[in-house]
Amino acid sequence: MSGERLDGLSVRDVRVSFDGFTAVDGVCMEVPAGDIRFLIGPNGAGKTTLVDAITGLVGATGSVRFGDEELLGRPVHRISRLGIGRTFQTSSVFEELSVLQNLDIAAGARRSWATLARRRRGVPDEIAAALETIGLTEQAGNLAGTLAHGQKQWLEIGMLLVQDARLLLLDEPVAGMSHEERDATGALLETLSRDRTVVVIEHDMDFLRRFARSVTVLHAGRVLSEGTVTQVQADPRVQEVYLGHPVDAGSARTGREA
Amino acid sequence: MTAVTPAPPAVRPAPVDAVPPDRPAGRARLRTAAGFAFGAALLFAVAPLMLSDFRLALLAKYLCVAMVAVGIGIAWGRGGMLTLGQGVFFGLGGYAMAMHLKLADAGPGGMPDFMQLYGQLDELPLWWRPFASPWFALPATVLLPMAVAFGLGSLVFRRRVRGAYFAILSQALAAAMVILLIGQQGTTGGTNGLTDIKGFFGYDLDDPVNQRMVYFIIAGTLLALLALTRQLIHSRYGELLVAVRDGEERVRFLGYDPASVKLVAYVVAAGMAGLAGALFVPAVGIISPALIGIVPSIEFVIGVAVGGRATVLGPVLGAVAVAWARTALSERFPGTWTYLQGLLFVVVVAFLPGGLASLWSLARRRDVGAQPARRRWLSLGRRRVERTEVPAA
Numbered sequence: 226m227s228g229e230r231l232d233g234l235s236v237r238d239v240r241v242s243f244d245g246f247t248a249v250d251g252v253c254m255e256v257p258a259g260d261i262r263f264l265i266g267p268n269g270a271g272k273t274t275l276v277d278a279i280t281g282l283v284g285a286t287g288s289v290r291f292g293d294e295e296l297l298g299r300p301v302h303r304i305s306r307l308g309i310g311r312t313f314q315t316s317s318v319f320e321e322l323s324v325l326q327n328l329d330i331a332a333g334a335r336r337s338w339a340t341l342a343r344r345r346r347g348v349p350d351e352i353a354a355a356l357e358t359i360g361l362t363e364q365a366g367n368l369a370g371t372l373a374h375g376q377k378q379w380l381e382i383g384m385l386l387v388q389d390a391r392l393l394l395l396d397e398p399v400a401g402m403s404h405e406e407r408d409a410t411g412a413l414l415e416t417l418s419r420d421r422t423v424v425v426i427e428h429d430m431d432f433l434r435r436f437a438r439s440v441t442v443l444h445a446g447r448v449l450s451e452g453t454v455t456q457v458q459a460d461p462r463v464q465e466v467y468l469g470h471p472v473d474a475g476s477a478r479t480g481r482e483a
Numbered sequence: 484m485t486a487v488t489p490a491p492p493a494v495r496p497a498p499v500d501a502v503p504p505d506r507p508a509g510r511a512r513l514r515t516a517a518g519f520a521f522g523a524a525l526l527f528a529v530a531p532l533m534l535s536d537f538r539l540a541l542l543a544k545y546l547c548v549a550m551v552a553v554g555i556g557i558a559w560g561r562g563g564m565l566t567l568g569q570g571v572f573f574g575l576g577g578y579a580m581a582m583h584l585k586l587a588d589a590g591p592g593g594m595p596d597f598m599q600l601y602g603q604l605d606e607l608p609l610w611w612r613p614f615a616s617p618w619f620a621l622p623a624t625v626l627l628p629m630a631v632a633f634g635l636g637s638l639v640f641r642r643r644v645r646g647a648y649f650a651i652l653s654q655a656l657a658a659a660m661v662i663l664l665i666g667q668q669g670t671t672g673g674t675n676g677l678t679d680i681k682g683f684f685g686y687d688l689d690d691p692v693n694q695r696m697v698y699f700i701i702a703g704t705l706l707a708l709l710a711l712t713r714q715l716i717h718s719r720y721g722e723l724l725v726a727v728r729d730g731e732e733r734v735r736f737l738g739y740d741p742a743s744v745k746l747v748a749y750v751v752a753a754g755m756a757g758l759a760g761a762l763f764v765p766a767v768g769i770i771s772p773a774l775i776g777i778v779p780s781i782e783f784v785i786g787v788a789v790g791g792r793a794t795v796l797g798p799v800l801g802a803v804a805v806a807w808a809r810t811a812l813s814e815r816f817p818g819t820w821t822y823l824q825g826l827l828f829v830v831v832v833a834f835l836p837g838g839l840a841s842l843w844s845l846a847r848r849r850d851v852g853a854q855p856a857r858r859r860w861l862s863l864g865r866r867r868v869e870r871t872e873v874p875a876a
Contacts, residue, residue, distance in 0.1 A: 280736065300740075301735045301736060302735050302736075302737075302738050302739055302740050305735070305736055305737060305738035306738040310736070310737075311736055313733075317730055317732075317733045318733075319725065319726045319729050319730055319733070320729065321725060321729055322722060322725060322726060322729075326722045326726075327726075329719065329722065330719075330722060330723055330726050330734070330737065331737050333719060333723070334737055334738030334739050335738070336719065338720075340719065341718060341719045341720040341723065342714075342715075342718050342719075342720055343718055343719065344717055344718055344719065345719055345722075384737065388737055388738065
């Protein structure tokens with residue numbers, strides 16, 4: 226599968242504006258190779274917009290480098306081919322295709338037209354492996370639209386795996402999941418980070434405390450704080466701006482999300 | 484979208500080492516082979532034996548329309564590009580063929596009759612000349628529409644024009660083509676088009692035997708196109724096309740350029756329409772702006788919608804059924820057909836968005852991707868589908 230090279234993500238002075246409104250205002254962020262970085266912040270802080278900028282969906286100024294490659298200025302599908310994969314807040318699997326077909330398409334961006342013109346025979350090895358990793362082997366022939374919500378999210382992650390993404394950008398991967406599903410997803414992230422760099426946008430504080438290796442807090446388009454979970458939680462600015470009230474950092478929010 | 488089942492069991496299911504079953508290849512292939520054999524028997528034995536020469540000639544015409552429909556099925560049903568201008572490609576193919584046949588009728592060095600009639604031309608226009616050679620004209624019937632579709636598609640898909648905007652654009656193209664043809668009466672035959680075509684590569688088209696031969700060519704071509712379409716749909720490209728239809732942006736994030744994926748389907752559909760136009764000319768003996776404008780372009784689409792746009796066979800059945808109904812009903816109740824056609828379209832879109840072909844797969848939900856985004860039509864159709872699903876699950 227992947228893992229030839231482990232690269233870090235380097236975001237320098239990235240700005241995104243829409244008609245005069247600056248959604249991301251000079252963000253700098255270094256995500257070392259193999260990290261599980263959580264990106265948190267109140268609504269409108271610019272988390273998703275930052276990921277949009279990294280993946281080429283919106284135009285941005287500044288510099289985003291993954292390994293040696295500059296990402297800004299490239300079209301979406303080229304950035305993807307450099308090994309950057311993302312998921313979306315709402316699940317966006319191809320519901321009218323089977324789980325297997327979803328994965329096969331995700332694995333095939335580098336296929337030639339000659340390969341595309343032929344049928345798929347059997348299950349390619351990397352797809353079989355991904356199916357096991359995300360626990361959907363038994364559902365491989367089912368339409369993706371019939372999967373439960375959590376399974377769709379795993380399928381999304383599986384698609385990133387076969388896509389050979391070396392940087393995973395996950396936008397609220399555990400939203401709407403049960404506790405058990407969250408645990409499973411967290412364990413999956415830990416496995417994946419062995420040979421990939423992972424960035425997660427998440428609101429769930431409980432999930433963050435358990436699985437984040439480092440945290441970046443965004444507020445109003447800027448980096449408010451950065452560090453380990455403990456460091457960030459102890460930061461008075463974070464408590465004030467993001468968590469609302471200083472004591473008992475995450476519990477109120479977690480209660481609402483769950 | 485609603486989750487069909489409640490939240491899944493606690494832990495992820497343990498990995499199973501059994502390789503997931505792919506589509507049941509053997510039986511499906513057998514069924515397809517049987518289907519093709521049945522279709523061939525119908526077209527090559529039953530129809531010629533049962534139908535009069537007149538009806539067989541009509542069927543030949545319908546089958547040409549069906550070829551266009553097969554292409555629309557790929558572009559619209561599988562690729563999500565609602566093309567309301569297939570008449571353009573049909574026309575390019577038709578005119579290319581008709582120009583060659585007119586020149587052949589006129590003999591070496593001769594000019595088509597209509598040019599002498601109302602043209603002030605002393606000699607053949609430059610752009611007509613290559614069509615005197617069958618080696619140019621025949622490939623041109625397919626390649627010319629494909630080239631136009633390629634040029635147009637490259638511009639349009641890269642700029643991410645889609646949905647209703649694409650539909651309107653394609654329709655405007657059909658209108659523009661008709662205006663162009665009518666405006667250039669001296670060299671295109673204007674409103675009359677190219678008529679009175681007598682010969683087909685040395686065969687007299689008035690002879691019923693030769694008409695029958697044309698019918699067989701058309702039937703054989705249609706079967707070949709169906710085989711090609713089936714291969715396309717079940718290839719990896721076919722799966723990718725459905726993915727682009729349902730989530731163009733998502734496909735982009737997987738590293739594909741959706742514009743090229745759509746372009747291929749659009750160009751293939753244009754080639755099929757061109758071939759259909761080319762064969763339409765010897766079958767009917769005429770090609771004119773009225774046969775390729777906005778109205779016929781929409782009628783192509785109605786047939787596809789009625790039959791089932793996302794299946795292989797649906798467009799063919801729909802196109803033939805609608806064309807047949809049109810003839811049968813307008814023979815008996817002239818003037819009502821337009822209303823009936825409109826009604827038919829509304830009913831299908833509202834209550835059976837997958838077309839007649841979906842009646843089959845509603846009963847046995849098998850062919851993946853065969854039901855195009857019901858939710859994009861009226862929700863009524865969606866609810867019906869779910870109701871039939873529940874007891875099966």
